[in-house]
Amino acid sequence: MTEHDHALFAAVYDPATALVEATVFGPHRRYLTNGLRGRVLDVGAGTGATVPFFAAARTAARGDGRDLDVHLLDPDPHMRTRARRAARDAGLAATVAGGRAESLPYPDDSFDAVVSALVGCTVADLDAALDEIARVLRPGGEFRFFEHVAADGLQGRVQTLVDPAWTRVAAGCHLDRDLETAYRAHPGLDVRTVERHAGIPPASPLIRGVAVAVD
Numbered sequence: 406m407t408e409h410d411h412a413l414f415a416a417v418y419d420p421a422t423a424l425v426e427a428t429v430f431g432p433h434r435r436y437l438t439n440g441l442r443g444r445v446l447d448v449g450a451g452t453g454a455t456v457p458f459f460a461a462a463r464t465a466a467r468g469d470g471r472d473l474d475v476h477l478l479d480p481d482p483h484m485r486t487r488a489r490r491a492a493r494d495a496g497l498a499a500t501v502a503g504g505r506a507e508s509l510p511y512p513d514d515s516f517d518a519v520v521s522a523l524v525g526c527t528v529a530d531l532d533a534a535l536d537e538i539a540r541v542l543r544p545g546g547e548f549r550f551f552e553h554v555a556a557d558g559l560q561g562r563v564q565t566l567v568d569p570a571w572t573r574v575a576a577g578c579h580l581d582r583d584l585e586t587a588y589r590a591h592p593g594l595d596v597r598t599v600e601r602h603a604g605i606p607p608a609s610p611l612i613r614g615v616a617v618a619v620d
Contacts, residue, residue: 411481411483411484411576412483414575414576415451415452415481415483415484415486415487416483418451418452419452419454419487422454425605426454429604429605429611430454430522430523430551431458433522433551433602433611433613434454434455434458434522434551435458435461436549436551436613437455437458437520437522437549437550437551437613438455438458438459438461438462438520439462440462440465441459441462441466441473441517441518441520442466442469442471442472442473442517443471443472443473443474443516443517443518444474444476444515444516444517444518445459445473445474445475445476445516445517445518445519445520446476446478446509446511446515446516446518446519446520446541447459447475447476447477447478447520447522448478448506448509448519448520448521448524448534448538449478449479449506449521449522449523449524449527449528450477450478450479450484450485450488450501451479451481451484451487451488451522451523452484452487452488452491453477453487453488453489453490453491453492454491454522455520455522456477456488456491456492456495456497456499457491457495459473459475459495459497459499460495460496460497463475463497474500475492475497475498475499475500476499476500476501476502476516477492477499477500477501477502478501478502478503478504478506478509478510479501479503479504480503480504480505481576482503485501485502485503488501489501506521506524506528506533506534506537506538507528507529507530507533507534507537508533508537509537509538509540509541511541512541513540513541514541514542514543514544515541515542515543516541516542516543516546517542517543517546517547518542518546518547518548518549519538519541519542519546519547519548519549520549520550521538521548521549521550521551521552522550522551522552523551523552523553523578524552525550525552525582525584525587526552526553526578526579526580526582526584527576527577527578527579529577531582531584531587532587532591535587535588535591535593535594536591536593538594539591539593539594539618539619540593542618543618544618544619544620545617545618545620546617546618547615547616547617547618548588548594548615548616548617548618549613549614549615550584550588550612550613550614550615550616551611551612551613552584552611552612552613553580553604553608553609553610553611553612554582554583554584554585554610554611554612555580555581555582555583556609556610560606560607560609561581563607564580564581564607565580565581567580567607568580568581571607578608580607580608584612585599585612585614588614588616591616592619593618593619594616594617594618594619595616595617595618595619596614596615596616597614597615597616597617598614598615599612599613599614600612600613600614
């Protein structure tokens with residue numbers, strides 16, 4: 406198995422998280438896609454859990470006389486297979502490609518928006534990934550994110566304690582990353598809004614928000 410070859414995790418993710426996706430994650434994925442227009446990158450698209458929301462956003466865009474060109478990127482071939490299937494089932498004409506957030510295979514200023522849903526926890530080099538997101542966004546383009554982050558107090562200490570084991574069974578996911586601080590600190594991104602929400606321990610709290618690419 407390679408670093409980005411998680412066949413078992415890809416196979417069990419959708420059935421294992423169906424209830425959580427419907428009741429907890431779904432509204433946040435809708436937030437990420439609401440009102441999107443133009444060319445959009447879903448970085449770390451996984452099995453395509455956000456695809457149905459992209460499909461709804463594309464329908465809305467066409468109702469306004471515009472379109473939504475969706476690109477789904479993931480380093481894992483098993484995830485990409487399921488993302489393609491999700492796009493086909495949703496009737497969404499999306500481009501699915503392999504690649505890592507730390508080295509995006511796109512020219513500068515390629516996208517009107519980049520969406521990240523539960524991805525920051527797995528990226529090996531977060532600073533490099535944020536550099537790449539800022540690079541491929543057009544000036545003024547939006548980086549929309551939805552992540553679970555490190556908790557405070559006892560819960561945070563528990564996250565740090567169990568993180569090594571969690572990372573092994575959850576395809577590289579880390580529980581104890583302070584992603585909000587990292588996003589706010591990046592010079593190429595101007596964080597405009599961040600909301601905190603309850604998650605499901607140990608992957609709690611959740612944040613969602615929007616940053617704008619700095620020209």
